Amino acid sequence: xxxNTDLLTLRSVSKSYxxxxxxxxxxxxxxxxxxxxxxxxxxxxxxxxxxxxxxLEPLTAGEIRLDGQDISRMPxxxxxxxxxxxxxxxxxxxxxxxxxxxxxxxxxxxxKEIARRVAEALELVQLGRFAxxxxxxxxxxxxxxxxxxxxxxxxPRLILLDEPLAALDLELRRQMQEFLKSIQREIKTTFLFVxxxxxxxxxxxxxxxxxxxxxIRQLGTPHELYYKPNCEFVARFFGENNLVxxxxxxxxxxxxxxxxxxxxxxxxxxxxxxxxxxxxxxxAFAAFRPEALRxxxxxxxxxxxxxxxxxxxFAGSSTVATIMAGADNAAQRLRLRMPSRIDGSILxxxxxxxxxxxPHEGHLVLA
Amino acid sequence: xxxxxxxxxxxxxxxxxxxxxxxxxxxxxPIVSSFFIISHGxxxxxxxxxxxxxxxxGNHDILAALRTTLVVGVCTVILSVVxxxxxxxxxxxxxxxRSILQFIIFxxxxxxxxxxxLALLIFFREIGLERSLLTVVIGHTVFVLAIVYRTVLMRxxxxxxxxxxxxxxxxxxxxxxxxxxxxxxxxxxxxGGAILAFALSFDETMITxxxxxxxxxxxxxxxxxxxxxxxxDINALVALILMFTVLLCVLAARFLIPRQMATERN
Ligand SMILES: Nc1ncnc2c1ncn2[C@@H]1O[C@H](COP(=O)(O)OP(=O)(O)O)[C@@H](O)[C@H]1O
Ligand SMILES: [Mg+2]
Numbered sequence: 363x364x365x366n367t368d369l370l371t372l373r374s375v376s377k378s379y380x381x382x383x384x385x386x387x388x389x390x391x392x393x394x395x396x397x398x399x400x401x402x403x404x405x406x407x408x409x410x411x412x413x414x415x416x417x418l419e420p421l422t423a424g425e426i427r428l429d430g431q432d433i434s435r436m437p438x439x440x441x442x443x444x445x446x447x448x449x450x451x452x453x454x455x456x457x458x459x460x461x462x463x464x465x466x467x468x469x470x471x472x473x474k475e476i477a478r479r480v481a482e483a484l485e486l487v488q489l490g491r492f493a494x495x496x497x498x499x500x501x502x503x504x505x506x507x508x509x510x511x512x513x514x515x516x517x518p519r520l521i522l523l524d525e526p527l528a529a530l531d532l533e534l535r536r537q538m539q540e541f542l543k544s545i546q547r548e549i550k551t552t553f554l555f556v557x558x559x560x561x562x563x564x565x566x567x568x569x570x571x572x573x574x575x576x577x578i579r580q581l582g583t584p585h586e587l588y589y590k591p592n593c594e595f596v597a598r599f600f601g602e603n604n605l606v607x608x609x610x611x612x613x614x615x616x617x618x619x620x621x622x623x624x625x626x627x628x629x630x631x632x633x634x635x636x637x638x639x640x641x642x643x644x645x646a647f648a649a650f651r652p653e654a655l656r657x658x659x660x661x662x663x664x665x666x667x668x669x670x671x672x673x674x675x676f677a678g679s680s681t682v683a684t685i686m687a688g689a690d691n692a693a694q695r696l697r698l699r700m701p702s703r704i705d706g707s708i709l710x711x712x713x714x715x716x717x718x719x720x721p722h723e724g725h726l727v728l729a
Numbered sequence: 730x731x732x733x734x735x736x737x738x739x740x741x742x743x744x745x746x747x748x749x750x751x752x753x754x755x756x757x758x759p760i761v762s763s764f765f766i767i768s769h770g771x772x773x774x775x776x777x778x779x780x781x782x783x784x785x786x787g788n789h790d791i792l793a794a795l796r797t798t799l800v801v802g803v804c805t806v807i808l809s810v811v812x813x814x815x816x817x818x819x820x821x822x823x824x825x826x827r828s829i830l831q832f833i834i835f836x837x838x839x840x841x842x843x844x845x846x847l848a849l850l851i852f853f854r855e856i857g858l859e860r861s862l863l864t865v866v867i868g869h870t871v872f873v874l875a876i877v878y879r880t881v882l883m884r885x886x887x888x889x890x891x892x893x894x895x896x897x898x899x900x901x902x903x904x905x906x907x908x909x910x911x912x913x914x915x916x917x918x919x920x921g922g923a924i925l926a927f928a929l930s931f932d933e934t935m936i937t938x939x940x941x942x943x944x945x946x947x948x949x950x951x952x953x954x955x956x957x958x959x960x961x962d963i964n965a966l967v968a969l970i971l972m973f974t975v976l977l978c979v980l981a982a983r984f985l986i987p988r989q990m991a992t993e994r995n
Contacts, residue, residue: 418894438897445898451891455913465899468909516900 369394369552370415370520375424377410384410385576388424392520393569397546397553401563402573403599408556409448411573412522415554417441428519444513446523450505452497458508459484459493465516483511486545503534510542514549523555527562539566560600564588572596588651590634590725597649597727604655604696605647607729612642617721620648623688624667629724637726645729650719652682652699657708658718665721669696670714674707681707685717756971763964781965788962794950798931801862801946805869805930806923812870813877813926814919818911820878821885831878838875845872846939853940860942868940869930876929877922880985884918885911921984928977932970 370392377385385407392398400408413419415426417438425434433441444465452461463480484490487507497505506526513521526542527535543566546553557563563570564584572579572587572595580587580596591597597605608622616632627648631637640646658666669687672695681702688694691714698717700709709715733741763781766773785791816834820827837845849868850860858864892914896906934948941949947970954963 416898418898438894439900439902443898445895447891447895449889449891451889451895453892453895453910464896464901464909468896468899468901468905512899 367394368392369428371427371430372411372415373425373427375414375426376422377407377414377419378422383576385414388576388578390571390578390581392552392554395550395552396568397543397555397566399563399567399570400554400556400573401560401570401600402558404558406573407576408558408573409524412445412524412554412556415520416443416445416522418445442516442519444516444518444521446506446509446513446521446526448524448526448528450497450509452505452508452512454497457494457496458489458500461497461508462511462515465512479515483515486514486548487511502530503538506530506538507541510545514545514551518551520552520554523553525556525558527557528559535562542566564601572599574599591649591727592634592636594647594727594729597647602652602697602699604650604652605727606649606694606696607645607647610640610642610644610646610726613638618726620646620726622648623693626664627724628664628721629726630722631726634725636728640728647727647729648724649727650724652697653680654719654723655685655696655698655717656700656719658716664718665724666716666718668714668716671709671711674709674711676702676707678702681709683707683709685715687717759964760968760971763961763968766961781961785962785965785969791947791950791962791966794945794947797862797944798946798948801865801869801937802927802930804862804866805873806926808866808870809874809877809926810919810923813874813922814881814915816874816878817882817885820882834878835875837871838873842872842933842935843939846936849936850939860940862942862944864940864942865937865946868936869933872933872936873926873929876925877919880922880925881915881918884915888914917984921981924977924981924984928974928981931977932974 368391372388372390375385375388375390376383388411390411400411402408410419414421417436421434425432427433428442453464456464459477459480462483463476466476466479480493481490484493487510489504489507489511492500492504492508497508500508509526510521523542527538530538539562542553542555555566567584569581569583570587571581574595580592582590587596587600591600591603594605597603606620606622606624606627608620608627611619611621611626613631614628616630617628618631618637619626619628629648629650637646667687668691669685670691671683672686673684675682675684679702680699683698683700685696685698686692686694687696696717700707764777764779766776766778766780816830820831846868849864849871853860853864888911892910893906896910901909932948933946934952937946937949938952945953947966951963951966951970954960954966
């Protein structure tokens, strides 16, 4: 895969509806062939990003480049992108094959050729048997696949998908996630996939772009976002996390201590240059995942503190403990996740325990 | 499923029935009595007959009026559907002056017909247009335009915006989007509007009397006949007009009320 060349670049893109700013100075590069997910809470501007790229809305400022060429003013029907709309937007008066072939027939491609490519596309989305049905005669998942076939038949450089799975029930959503991934691998087209569901994003994306309030907060692989969030928002939004506020101490190589209510916690700062340059005494959070927190043993020197187990919740393969730590074992709420054991948990509610996490499993985010 | 207690349900049903009977029974009287002979102003209930209809079929004046009505109706429908659809598209496109335009479209429909009719009459006189079937068609079109316009506009507004966006997104230009996506989705509203327009034109009397030349339409003919007294064929004529109008309304409803989405088979 030629994943390292940029297909599409957004440069300082802003968008306002009337006087209301919705996107602020967005910079984003989409690589050729990747599955990029835009993740953010509702109202964060995800749909707007998609509509700007698709050409459904004009930019307020900035530019969009395709292969280095400015396409900001290219009309929507000339852009080599196709969209899978959130409500599918299937044409109700056309059959499935009419819908799928529409993009070809408006380009005056020969009927025979259209029929062949429609059959191919329907085969790809496993809807061959439904070619002559109308959209109203299909289930939600089938409509979804028609919308996908209709978008990819024009062989776009980029497929834009706006929360395409939001209307489906959980089981179907899982299936469609795998299905979309497998299709993307098969046709090797770049996908830009919008969702507000972080599990969906983790499961599908090569890279994730986290948005909040019209800003891009972080762009990286799911692994990077999970283990090296660059701000409080991403650290809290993306997966369950423990955040403990404090003041930064002096850098110690690839680690840096932070003074918190739990005492001095040492965390890794490797690959995060902005944490090396942050001044001493700056406000920050120590962040560590529930699965990184564990009962301390005699060898643990760093990051050791005590806490009281407030609650134990059995969640199948794992057990989650809610722990109160800090002053009087009450100031700071933490979560600890450990594999469940057939003979019951080694933790007991109400017990006070000594806890720890390894410095390389903790990281810092600036407040 | 009713959530009301039983006594109130019964009460509601009784009221509804009463209102329905009061409202609609006058409509059935002429239909029923058209099948009986009227002698000395009283209906002779003893001998049902079709003689009034036979008499009607032999009445050349009435047949000519019927032809006129149909010609006027068809012309009105064509004119009003084309212009009503264009106006609805203009309004929907958020162009300037849309509220004033909408007000002007609704005015003739909301004003008393005699005012609309007189205004048209004066207008035709001013521009020197002789009263003829053409003036009748213009009068009817002005009158029924609001209905077609409103029907088409409502369909346009209920059409998902993303259908048009999807069409452009797939590479279609404005012209292709109009003919292949917008128009087919409006067609049933246009047919429904056309039927309503025809029904309105078919019954229209006041404006027609004022702007027509020598030819009269069916309702105008009926009006003239009634001034001469109640003849049996009037019952038959009223019955026919009534049944035809009801039929048109039922037809229009079929096109305008959204059908249940076809459920998935197998
Ligand atoms: N056409 C519009 N006019 C005015 N405001 C809009 C319009 N579309 C979206 N917005 C606003 O822009 C913000 C971002 O919207 P959107 O991009 O749809 O967010 P998301 O898809 O992440 O939920 C929201 O606050 C929304 O209210
Ligand atoms: Mg959205």
